[in-house]
Amino acid sequence: MTAKITIRLAFLSFISLLLFSCENTTHTPPLVDPPKQIISTERAKEMYDTYTDRRVSIISKYEDSISADGSVYTPTRYAEYDLETIKNYIAYIEQESKKANVDIKTLRFYLSGYPKSDKFQNGDVVKYPRRNTIFVLPTMEYEGKNVGFSVEETGGKYTAVPINRNNPMQDIKQEKRQADSTGQMNEAGFFIPNNTAAQGGGSSSLILNDSSLSPPPSSNDFGNNN
Structure with missing residues (x-):
């Protein structure tokens, strides 16, 4: 009787360990919906080019005009x-x-x-x-x-x-x-x-x-x- 109980407990322990291991390996983080502020690559490109056309040359021209040592100014495009x-x-x-x-x-x-x-x-x-x-x-x-x-x-x-x-x-x-x-x-x-x-x-x-x-x-x- 004692041997049967021991075998049964060992079997239950094995099953519990197996289920616990499976649970850990199959756990995945919850999915996150994209923020509503996400924009497309095409829209980002259009906005980037708009800044290039309407701001970069003006900033460069002004900064170069006030440069006492004649150094050429390079506008920052990203940080x-x-x-x-x-x-x-x-x-x-x-x-x-x-x-x-x-x-x-x-x-x-x-x-x-x-x-x-x-x-x-x-x-x-x-x-x-x-x-x-x-x-x-x-x-x-x-x-x-x-x-x-x-x-x-x-x-x-x-x-x-x-x-x-x-x-x-x-x-x-x-x-x-x-x-x-x-x-x-x-x-x-x-x-x-x-x-x-x-x-x-x-x-x-x-x-x-x-x-x-x-x-x-x-x-x-x-x-x-x-």
Whole structure:
């Protein structure tokens, strides 16, 4: 009887192991529907050529005209990040926004340009002098508007702060006018006139830049070098 029970238990264990192994090997991730913003290759090509025809030559002509050393300007046609950087960036801004108890509404892509200099005003090295670039800024809803934001920390408390907030003196003057006219001090909301760095806190920028720009080197997907 004991031998039969042992054989039966061994058989059941084998079947369980087999089913478990099959379940693991046949598991597939759920299918993801394409975002509605996906466009066709043909449409992308038409948009790329439109920019080539209506913007590239104008930008080059202007930049060449103000070049003191006679150097020829090459307009930027694209900026790229590796996939791991994008994943890490999304994880980081979600982490920081969660600290401040705010929801990220959109990612805003700003067209921008590097100065014709070796360094920025704050001393950071300019990676691509004179070149066009982009930077990415997460946004939140604030007073019924969609605005870019950073996260500030003061005494262990995290707050989402609009990028375009007034400077501290403007905030103080505005609050004083409100108090004088209403007899009450209105809440400043996300506008923080205090110097968080002086209080042992700090500000966390959520802006992504320093991508790889092209050209050069050129690796064009749309059939020309413009």
